[in-house]
Amino acid sequence: MGLRERKKTKTRLAILDAALDLFLEQGYDSTTIDQIAGSVEISPRTFFRYFTGKDHLVLWFHDQGTEIMMDTLRTRPADEPPFTSLSHALRAVLDDMEGSTPDDAARFLKLHQVLDGNPRLVGLSVGKAAEAERVLAREIASRRGVDPDSDRLSHLAVAFAMSTLRVGFECPRRDVDDLHEIVRRMRETIELTQSLMRPGWDA
Amino acid sequence: MGLRERKKTKTRLAILDAALDLFLEQGYDSTTIDQIAGSVEISPRTFFRYFTGKDHLVLWFHDQGTEIMMDTLRTRPADEPPFTSLSHALRAVLDDMEGSTPDDAARFLKLHQVLDGNPRLVGLSVGKAAEAERVLAREIASRRGVDPDSDRLSHLAVAFAMSTLRVGFECPRRDVDDLHEIVRRMRETIELTQSLMRPGWDA
DNA sequence: GTAATCTATGTCAGCCAGTGACACATGACA
């Protein structure tokens, strides 16, 4: 990896860290792009070359998450029941979280805090997830050999899977200072969901 | 109802109709507040006294929907299983839709079209619904006598209910020109969800 | 009917997010 590349990832992380700290200090809404750019000594214009917008600072992990899920889905056997495949995909995301570096873990915890203090951001995050849902649902539907646009079961399965992850993520409304604790609750929630469904519902 | 009041609702609907038409003509993103305000001959400043922002023009129905759901929930017996109560709440929303005036129905169909052509707006809508979910989940949890902040079953039940409504709403990806058709599919989806769950799962 | 009041609206000035265009500087590579 060349110097250029290294510098870029360094800048990207610097922006992210500065932004998360500012969000925690003074709130998301009252933090301006100018402030963030100022604290890492780049021009505001440059900020937008690293993140598509202010939102992106708080939604970037979706990019990673849906990529992992799609990759996992593709490796699962085609005749596996959809929700089983999805569970594996969910767990792959959680595995990735648990394997992250201490720095990444710290970022994730800060992000969790920021989201926790701002319902509107949670809404944005859910909205972002919904866009991913459509992609996943199409994948599931085509694996099952049904119409990707109108098969309700595929869409429901994906929606339930994402809801599960989300509820697991936000449900401990108290302060959390450990990434593994969060992941543990998300795993628990996956099992809870499985126990709520009729056996073979997604066959 | 005084003259003042009547004039206000008239203006509100005029704004909404003008906006929806503009969105359909030239797209949501390329329509400006100035254009909308101009076409109903009010100042842009006044626009923001009727709608909180451009988003609101496309999310207003959530206000109505969650209000109906909350009202319905409160009238249900306290010992009823949560998802049963929620199903009634969902159906109350659908009943309200079916009972709407032809003008309202037309607005709703236009809205459906606008959303259909813009994934980002769907994301916004889902995000808005997620904010309502929290309120509903707290209501459900307190009815069940459990901690509104940490009871995962309540949150899951609400999340599943809202997912059901959403999938029913968006799943017919083709053109729809009949409100009843949409409502019918949403009802079908509620029943589909019920058939997927383990009997007594929410007891 | 008139006066006092309350409220909806328009005007103005301004902040912040986000984008395109262009010039410049810095790393990559022959």
Place this chain on the structure above:
DNA sequence: TGTCATGTGTCACTGGCTGACATAGATTAC
């Protein structure tokens, strides 16, 4: 070392949104 590619800053601009203030219109009391 020179050439090319790519990242960065500056500038100018659009559009969403808000606060402050003055005014025009509706409401209420007398």
